[in-house]
Amino acid sequence: MSQVSKLPFVDYSDPEYQENPFRWLADKARKLKLARSERGVEILDYQLCREFLIDRAFGTDHANLVEKMGLPDSRARDFKRRMLLTQNRGDTRKRIRNSLVQLIGPAQAGGLRRDIADVVSKLLDGISGSTINLKHDFADLVPAGVYCRWVDAPLSDARFVADSSEAVLAIFRRDPSLTKSIVAAYDRLFDYTKVQLEKRRADMGDDFLSRLIRIREAGGLSEYELEDFAVMLIEASTDNTAHQITIAVDRLTAMPDVWQAIGKDSSLAGAAVWETMRLWPRSISTSRVALIDTQLNGTPIPAGTTVFASFGAAHRQADIFQGPHRFDASRPQMPPHLNFGGGAFSCLGQFVANIEVEEAVAQLANRYPKMEVKKAEREYTPMFQIIPNLQVELEGR
Numbered sequence: 001m002s003q004v005s006k007l008p009f010v011d012y013s014d015p016e017y018q019e020n021p022f023r024w025l026a027d028k029a030r031k032l033k034l035a036r037s038e039r040g041v042e043i044l045d046y047q048l049c050r051e052f053l054i055d056r057a058f059g060t061d062h063a064n065l066v067e068k069m070g071l072p073d074s075r076a077r078d079f080k081r082r083m084l085l086t087q088n089r090g091d092t093r094k095r096i097r098n099s100l101v102q103l104i105g106p107a108q109a110g111g112l113r114r115d116i117a118d119v120v121s122k123l124l125d126g127i128s129g130s131t132i133n134l135k136h137d138f139a140d141l142v143p144a145g146v147y148c149r150w151v152d153a154p155l156s157d158a159r160f161v162a163d164s165s166e167a168v169l170a171i172f173r174r175d176p177s178l179t180k181s182i183v184a185a186y187d188r189l190f191d192y193t194k195v196q197l198e199k200r201r202a203d204m205g206d207d208f209l210s211r212l213i214r215i216r217e218a219g220g221l222s223e224y225e226l227e228d229f230a231v232m233l234i235e236a237s238t239d240n241t242a243h244q245i246t247i248a249v250d251r252l253t254a255m256p257d258v259w260q261a262i263g264k265d266s267s268l269a270g271a272a273v274w275e276t277m278r279l280w281p282r283s284i285s286t287s288r289v290a291l292i293d294t295q296l297n298g299t300p301i302p303a304g305t306t307v308f309a310s311f312g313a314a315h316r317q318a319d320i321f322q323g324p325h326r327f328d329a330s331r332p333q334m335p336p337h338l339n340f341g342g343g344a345f346s347c348l349g350q351f352v353a354n355i356e357v358e359e360a361v362a363q364l365a366n367r368y369p370k371m372e373v374k375k376a377e378r379e380y381t382p383m384f385q386i387i388p389n390l391q392v393e394l395e396g397r
């Protein structure tokens with residue numbers, strides 16, 4: 001029997017996981033640093049998660065995911081094989097990441113705040129009715145609207161962008177019954193971005209697609225990579241952020257003092273959002289595959305093993321975060337939360353995502369200090385926290 005199969009088993013189908021996932025994970029982590037589950041090895045310890053994220057013995061798990069999902073010959077499969085997520089460390093990964101850093105890296109993100117604030121404000125101006133589904137009617141449209149602004153597309157495209165991102169990210173549910181709809185969503189995205197690129201080529205400007213076309217013309221990207229890039233920007237930039245906005249509003253409105261304080265002073269939003277991402281991260285885990293025979297905390301891990309860093313567990317570790325279940329926005333930001341992963345595969349959109357969530361929260365709290373959640377549908381996969389429906393009364397209490 002392998003050492004991995006001797007690890008204690010954690011069962012995500014336990015109904016208590018759905019009831020209270022972060023307490024459930026914290027409870028496991030109090031007894032275990034390493035476990036196994038139906039999907040692979042689980043790292044539950046904060047320090048071990050951080051070491052793992054930068055460990056060169058582990059690489060991207062995305063190619064395995066594509067195989068598991070049985071993607072047929074299609075543009076989606078070609079895209080997945082070529083694109084950033086399936087590239088391990090090396091020149092291609094570096095080159096693609098660098099092109100993206102030029103658009104949305106830390107140096108650029110600050111300058112994007114004005115645009116983001118403006119998109120949020122326009123979306124709020126367009127809200128009608130006293131009760132809305134905050135996820136569908138607002139949060140989805142924030143990152144999707146920002147994408148439209150980036151590529152100089154009309155804000156009315158935001159619904160399509162948001163729905164497409166949600167449809168293709170369903171790949172992380174690891175459920176092959178969804179493969180057909182995922183491939184169809186990629187087809188729609190490729191058709192859409194092809195038209196956008198043609199428009200830009202006919203009328204170049206300073207938008208992201210024009211800038212990527214210039215990188216292509218200077219030899220920094222192939223034609224395929226240019227098209228892939230346009231699709232990847234939609235894929236990666238939208239659904240995670242929309243969910244994190246919804247999660248933040250769900251949790252922060254449950255603390256009226258905190259919500260109202262942010263509404264009066266928007267400079268409080270940054271720390272509140274940071275703490276929300278620690279306590280209720282959109283990314284409950286991220287995955288890697290062992291590239292060679294290696295070990296974790298003394299347990300031998302054979303090459304080919306899929307391993308997950310459980311941020312949900314690590315973020316509630318008492319010796320790292322004092323009073324780990326308590327919301328405390330005055331907590332020091334070090335050690336950091338892991339919601340955006342780490343190392344060579346870390347989230348490239350984290351600077352933009354932080355601003356989008358902060359702006360959405362600050363402007364909502366300012367306009368609607370009495371906002372109240374009336375109904376929430378919350379779902380927890382081992383990978384993600386999902387809120388498909390958050391009914392809020394805008395003028396609440």
Ligand code: HEM
Nearest residue numbers: 236237240241244283286340341342345346347348349353
């Ligand atoms: C709150 C919102 C977001 C969350 C929680 C999130 C989370 C993540 C996580 C966990 C990863 C994998 C990191 C790892 O395995 O170490 C990732 C990768 C990535 N994210 Fe995000 N993300 C968000 C928003 C965005 C945005 C707005 C963009 C783009 C504008 C973006 C672009 C990417 C890209 C391109 C990758 C792949 C990086 C690579 O493989 O090198 N993300 N994200």
